Amino acid sequence: MPIKTDVWTVGLTPNKLRQSRLASEQLLEEMIISSPSILSDEWMLIGRQESTGMGGRIDLLAIAPDGNLVLIELKRDRTPREVVAQTLDYAVWVESLRENEIAAIYQRFRPGSSLYADFLARFGRVLDDDDLNKSHQLIIVATELDVSSERIVEYLSKRDIPINVLCFQIFQVGDQQLLSRSWLLDPVQTQVNAASTSEGHSEPWNGEFYCSFGDSASRSWADAVEFGFISGGGGAWYSKTLQLLSPGDRIWVNIPQQGYVGVGRVLGTSTPANEFTVMQDGEERPVLEVATRANYHAEFADDPERCDYFVPIQWLQSVPVSQAVREIGMFGNQNTVCRPTTPKWRWTIERLKQRFPRFDEVAATEVASVPGS
Secondary structure, three states, X not given: OOOOOOOEOOOOOOOEOEEXXXXXXXXXXXXXXXXXXXXXXXXXXXXXXXXXXXXXXEEEEEEOOOOOEEEEEEOOOOOHHXXXXXXXXXXXXXHHOOHXXXXXXXXXXXXXXXXXXXXXXXXXOOOOOOOOOXXXXXXXXXXXXXXXXXXXXXHHHHOOOOEEEEEEEEEEEXXXXXXXXXXXXXXXXXXXXXXXXXXXXXXXOOOOEEEEOOOOOOOOHHHHHHHOEEEEOOOHHHHHXXXXXXXXXXXXXXXXXXXXXXXXXXXXXXXXXHHOEEEEOOEEEEXXXXXXOOOOOHHHOOOOOOOOEEXXXXXXXXXXXXXXXXOOOOOOXXXXXXXXXXXXXXXXXXXXXXXXXXXXXXXXXXXXXXXXX
16 A cells, blocks of 8 residues: 555644645755755765756766665656656666766766765775676655555565665644655665675575675674674664574675675574673673674664664684685675675685585574574
């Protein structure tokens, strides 16, 4: 059924707020430009009203922390089929954009600014041309949605097309209007769909999970090995993909710019930092007290959107960062967890199984929950 939100005032006699309308969808676009977090805290806007060279203009263009692009189309007054078809048509243009073209788009959007410098300032990592625009997400922004649009978008998403709808509703409170936001589909799934097909041609998933583990001031691979975990945080984009993991899953860990350092079995589900415990000297201890080689965004421990989340892991085989396995052509991605569906991932796993021969020593039936899971 179409997305619909109702809002009431809080009190002994709650009043249902009257649904209203914006003066124009142009106003919504201006609001997004002024405050991009209305769309997402995890994206950086890089373009607006760019000509596709095919007789149309995209509304907005953004970039995600992994370098993938996000095409954002406002529904405006188009019919559902028109807006979906137009978005898919524009996706052909987005897919073809090269590094210099994307940088030029950002120059027009932010004159005098550098995409690479601003990406580093926004996300805390260098934007590598090899990561830029490997894939993209398609986001339709609407102030109302119909059953037909839902069916089309859900159908495409189930077939791994990274498309979603962000529905805004307007409510009236006296002279003031309030804006609510609802996603049609879980945005994590859209992010995963984009990451899984980032190398182009896809094939059936081989059941092996990929993990990007940034060994830095924020988290430590030595801690992860000693206490048995993987983690991600600093924003929902980095932590929510940990929810893909279930006990018994096998995961291969890659440290960006270093290589693959371990393979393990998942023992539990994603847990926020202030609730996750590990064993030290036979005693159950809070992870933030004993994993001291990094900070794990401890300053955000009480913020469910920005805190680190942990998943308990039984390591089957691991190596120090200095012995990381890195070969030309191996799969790499900035998403904390993903399910790659590319031939490159299948080939990477074949190579890793040779380098980590104990990858299957522990049978799935031996997996059990651990303290803090």
